Amino acid sequence: MPPSKRTPPPADTVPEAALPVTAAKVHPTYARLLCMLLRNLGADVERSLAAAGLSWAELAVREQMLDFAVVHQLVLAALAASERPALGLGLGQMAQISAHGALGYSMVASRDLRQALETVARFASLRNGLLRFELQEDAVQAVLQVHECCDLGQARGFVLEMVLGTALRLMESVVGHRVPGLRIELPFAQSADPRWLAQLRQLFDGRSRLTRRCWPFIWPRRC
Numbered sequence: 245m246p247p248s249k250r251t252p253p254p255a256d257t258v259p260e261a262a263l264p265v266t267a268a269k270v271h272p273t274y275a276r277l278l279c280m281l282l283r284n285l286g287a288d289v290e291r292s293l294a295a296a297g298l299s300w301a302e303l304a305v306r307e308q309m310l311d312f313a314v315v316h317q318l319v320l321a322a323l324a325a326s327e328r329p330a331l332g333l334g335l336g337q338m339a340q341i342s343a344h345g346a347l348g349y350s351m352v353a354s355r356d357l358r359q360a361l362e363t364v365a366r367f368a369s370l371r372n373g374l375l376r377f378e379l380q381e382d383a384v385q386a387v388l389q390v391h392e393c394c395d396l397g398q399a400r401g402f403v404l405e406m407v408l409g410t411a412l413r414l415m416e417s418v419v420g421h422r423v424p425g426l427r428i429e430l431p432f433a434q435s436a437d438p439r440w441l442a443q444l445r446q447l448f449d450g451r452s453r454l455t456r457r458c459w460p461f462i463w464p465r466r467c
Contacts, residue, residue: 268394269309271371273343274335274406276303278322281335287325295321312374312394319399330443332402336409337447341417344410347371352417360418361388369393374403388461390431404431405440411461412447426450428461 279300282289293299296318323331341348347367354360358381365379365388374396378389388411396403408428415423430452444452 267373268312269373270312270315271345272303272306272308272310273345274339274372275310275315275318277339277343278318278335279303281331281338282322282326285326285328287322292318292321292325309373316397316399319402323402329437329440330405332405333409333440333443333447336406336411337413339410339413341414344414345371348414351414354418357415357418357423358386360414361386364388372407375407390461408444409447415461422449426461428452 275298279289279293282292290300293303296314298314298318328334341352344351347363347370350363350367351360354363358379361377361379365377368377369375374393376391376393378391380387380389390404390407392400408430415426426448427450428448
């Protein structure tokens with residue numbers, strides 16, 4: 245089933261580390277949240293699950309990590325069913341702190357944004373093996389680099405925008421407001437759908453630009 249053509253376009257670069265798709269794992273909580281979002285949008289949830297070889301009865305109680313190959317099929321079916329250009333952003337924003345387990349609680353309990361993102365860099369891959377996070381700092385600014393660990397295929401735009409929506413919500417939860425001076429380099433090779441960009445602007449009013457390199461969030465050290 246082809247993905248929605250209105251999602252942010254994929255870049256024409258290859259991830260820095262090519263893990264086999266079968267080795268990449270995703271926590272089932274995120275698949276459950278995607279189904280809930282589809283249901284709220286009036287989309288056919290059971291059909292999307294069936295496309296990935298899943299059922300709601302199984303997914304609702306599952307605690308084992310899901311293979312990304314399964315999640316990939318679910319994402320493509322969800323994009324086709326919803327026809328929403330910012331489905332991933334919406335999913336990232338709807339996820340409550342509890343959805344991220346101990347990682348989410350540790351972030352919001354951090355003394356500042358730096359400590360919160362140190363936690364992300366150390367532990368985020370335990371819930372999402374698709375990406376690796378790296379925190380870099382100097383005297384002026386801090387940078388959270390997001391590295392792709394495997395080929396995300398046609399689900400790439402969705403996965404990256406979900407992480408973007410999640411990161412913006414969690415950072416705002418930590419500091420109590422939007423992060424001043426935050427810049428984002430979006431990892432897409434060409435401009436995204438204007439409607440997707442409009443949705444992003446409702447969540448983020450800082451500077452952004454396209455990049456073909458790894459994906460950084462950049463903010464002043466004072467935050």
